[in-house]
Amino acid sequence: MTVQTSRIFSLLLVVSVSSVIFILSQEELLKSWTTFPGKNGLRWESVSFDIKVWGKKGETSGAPSVFTEASKAKIVDSTKINPVTEPKSSTHGAVTETPMPLLYKTNFTKLPQWNFDDVYNQDAPPRLTTCAQSLRNSQDEKFKKAFLPNIRLFLHKDNINMSEWNRLSHFNNPFGFMEYKYDDVMASVKLIPKPKEPLLLPKPAGDGCVHCAVVGTAGILNGSKMGAEIDAHDYVFRMNAAVTEGFEEDVGNRTSVYVHTAHSITSSLYFYRKYGYKSAPYNEGIKYVMIPEGMRDFQWLEGLLKGQQVSSGQFQKERPRTYYSGQYNESRFYVLHQDFLRYVRNRFLKSSNLNATFWPIVRPTNGAFTLFLALHTCDTVDAYGFMTDEYNKYSNYYFEKYVKNKVIFYVNHDYVLEKNTWKNLHDRKIIKLYQRTDPAANRKRKTEVTLTHP
Template sequence: MAFHTSRIFTWLLVISIGIVFFALYQENVTVNINWTAFSGNSETIVSKWDNEEKATRPIVLNATAPAKWVTSMAVTEFERKRENVSTRGVVSETPMPILLKTNFSKLPVWDFDDVYNQDAAPANTSCQQSLRNSKDKSFMQAFLPNIRLFLHKDNINMSEWNRLSHFNNPFGFMGFSYNDVMSSVKLIPEPKEPLLSPKPGGDGCIRCAVVGTAGILNGSKMGKEIDAHDYVFRMNGAVTKGYEEDVGNKTSVYVHTAHSITTSLYLFKKYGYKWAPHDEGIKYVMIPEGMRDFQWLGGLLRGERVPLGQYQNKRPRTYYMGQYNESRFYVLHQDFLRYVRNRFLKSPHLNARYWAIVRPTNGAFTLFLALHTCDTVDAYGFMTRDYAKYSNYYFQKHDKSHVVFYANHDYTLEMKTWEKLHNDEIMRLYQRSEKKPPPKT
């Protein structure tokens, strides 16, 4: 009896080993992505990529290392899939395990952190003054003229979801449920036209003004100059009525979040703000900064009330004053937002314990959107070194208030960046110069 039991055990062992080897063989000849992440140490296992010939070891990198280009298997495989080159085998069809921000004490940096989706190269501009013809080497090295600007239902799949799930919002989907987000993303139509085009009969240049809300515009009398541009970008609490002399009246592109388009109505009501800009033919661009934005998008794109969350039962379309049109509505892509942060506005605050809330301002994202869709850009109402002279907002004419430095934005870094872009002649920054009184005799 003992002899038979021993033989049975031996055969079971042989069969088990065979199954294991068969599984390993199958893994070696397929293309798949197994996403794992571990926290608690300075090293983070980012992902395991298998190619068609052999399995590769998990890619391990220091989560505190600076972002850089890496020619790893992960990047190579990602680039291959992004370019729609056919691959044999099976690509993962399930969402990766949800990563939590609380597992990281500072911004995690993956080996594909500085790799971005890019669209087809735009046609060469005929505008001689275009910032794309800049001679500034450092800017041109960082600048990606065909970075993917907009997210829509046709440029995201499971592989993209898993890649973007490594990044915290608004740069990705870290901490989010696939079904919660994708139920809205799958409604976003592909843009039918570029955000901006040269004006008919012009010289081919797209000239833009980007108007922030800083107090430096109070009494500036820049309104006519602003409105003379081909296109005018505004964001957040863009109060114009009663302030036209200083800030103009025209709005071509309005950039917002669900939070900014709703809270501006009561935050700035006493300054005359009644509604978001709604010029005829205006284009709306949304920054998807969190789950509440995807919930807002669900209601907006369906033409219904928001079913749940912070804006439950609100009707998003009423906030656009009859000018919402899906052909003129755009959602910024997470790669564009991350690219702006990584290459131009990477704050040292990202190494602090509150790293997950640190991001560029809506104004910063708007300004870089203009730099990628216009030939020339003039920025008004952005922070300058003499910001302490002015109120927080230009519409606070009789309500002097100082700029509030919130922890989630690095205002000083942004201020220095605008100054540098101005000095490098990438754009023009309005900097108010007040005449000094004559010296006493």
């Protein structure tokens, strides 16, 4: 055997051994992370991980399997119970003590499917309502089948443990913790207090119903004169660049709940200052709800909850509390749970773009998450400033008073799917969607496709 041949043989031997070790390690991963204890009759071990992985070089044959026949019935039943993981004393099996190995988005050419993808934590039954027109009383079969009135809305330090971490680590952000390291995220999650009260309650002098308006930023509201009607609701939800000053006649001036990400609350000042945006809404008693969109949000949360500067990442040295205009209050601050965000996507807004290679960035808009938050905390929901079929008659934003910019479609959101969903919910009398037919509205404008959201 020549020296060169010997070297080649040695190299092949090393590669072969490495491949075997890798395969065995993956087998161990599947064996180690396929059981999660549950309660109320549901055991995670009954939900086997029928995993199909799509790699960069091609797909596995056949369509992804979401449920095995053996586990399907229990998963369906789980929509009525709470599959939250139990503490160490559980008799339902040993709780995983260490974080599972990281999963990477680049290992999948489209959204991976897991048997437990449609299983969610649920809290105690929601408040009883005497409101006759409550959307919870809807007889629409499709809505009733998809809607979980007691889906877990909020993440806090008392409702996550290692087993929960490992379950959620199978989902990309903002639906889970894929690619994230346990210590990096838990540094802030362990600071999030458990909410002391529901997000909303019926008004003492009201009719027993919780009436809500959800106000988006679409140009359809420019000149609408809907302000008084919006402010007449018990509660008003807003999100992102919620400019009200100078536009009160069209959009009102009250804000009860403001939904945001670290990016939206910081960048709005930069992008929309020229339209009059000065700060996030800061009405007395306002409640702030954060969407944990990515690692930068957890870094923001740590600084916010500690009352300090952000220690690392995109917002390093920023002081988060200065963005809430003195109205930040720990008892009125909420963080949306990953299960709620995934449930909204899976059951109402599952885009076909999730089958594309850019699937990791595809998610519902902040406005969509806000509207569904209202659907789970209110009895009646009226939506204003959301996209309608005639969106191309209007400017992108209602606060574009003098310059009418065309509507922009960003590929990380499926605007057409959302538009059709709002119309569908309106037609089925789940929400009331403000729609406007105005011959004098802006001329039709072409939409522009941009790769990423600013």
